Amino acid sequence: MTKKKDYSKVLICRILLFDLDGVLVDSIANVERHWSDWAKRHQLDVQQVLGTIHGRRTIDTIRQVAPKLPAEIEARYLDDIQTLDTKEVAATAGAAELLAQLAPEQWAVVTSGPATLARARLKAAGLPMPRLLISGNDVKQGKPHPEGYLKGAELMQAEPEECLVIEDSLPGIEAAHAAHIPAIAVGTTHPRNELKNAELWIPSLKLLSIIDTEEDDEIALAVSE
Incomplete structure (x- = not known):
């Protein structure tokens, strides 16, 4: 973990809930x-x-x-x-580096696609498989309904307010907010003005890193300038 650096913001949570396409995977x-x-x-x-x-x-x-x-x-x-067909599928900038800083129990994927498709894309991108993957087939109602993110928080044994969502689409951000979870928007799929409802907007995951914290079960997510 990084100890010293200048950051514009540090966000604290217990669990990171990632959307897949456009966030971890460029598909x-x-x-x-x-x-x-x-x-x-x-x-x-x-x-x-x-x-x-x-x-x-x-x-x-x-x-x-x-x-x-x-x-x-x-x-x-x-x-x-x-x-x-996973041709043209790759990891987004900064995805592998960010996941490498997280323990398996600190993150999960909540995607609108089926689990088989999600795993195929993670494999094609060379990214680790999450311990928990909530797919579109695991919910009765997809995004922007909050069911997926609520289920992700529950299965990761966390309260919604202890989580942080990273998304690239408006339905995903709306789903996070409906679940009472703050969201970071990544500008890989939509322009910034379309994702202004998010608590924070970043151009890519390269701006995120994990820094040391005194609490063992706490994630300190630093946002670079």
């Missing part, structure tokens, strides 16, 4: 390629579809943009093809 090229192909095949407006996909479960997006299609079948197809 945007892969995601948009598969969704674009799917939209063209169903004669849908590609840009309209791409504007709704981030931060949400596949099935929820399909129900919104193509309500006449069999959502479960289409969602399974899109999730499966992305699980098999």
Whole structure:
């Protein structure tokens, strides 16, 4: 852990709850390629579809943009093809370094995608598997509903106010706030003005590091200038 450095802010929590895509894993090229192909095949407006996909479960997006299609079948197809194809998937800047500073019991992943897809992307990115992974299939209601983050806090044996969420999408930030958990927004997917509801905005995880704290079960998350 880093001991001495100038920081603009230090945030204290017990548990870090990470979104996956756009936060730990850069999968945007892969995601948009598969969704674009799917939209063209169903004669849908590609840009309209791409504007709704981030931060949400596949099935929820399909129900919104193509309500006449069999959502479960289409969602399974899109999730499966992305699980098999991890081309263009990589770790985001600073993700590996930040996770290396955390103990396994200090962090978890709460993602809108299925667990098999999440693990495939973590593996492709060369990142460690979390001890706890809450997937879109583990909840009845996806983001922006708070169920996933509430479940993550509960299973990590923490109160919501003891957690901190790191997100890249508005539905994710709304889910965190609905769970009464503060959120850091990472500007990897959306511009800063679209994520202004977050408590803090950073351009990448490279600005975050863990510093020493006197409490054994406490995380001191430092934000560099």
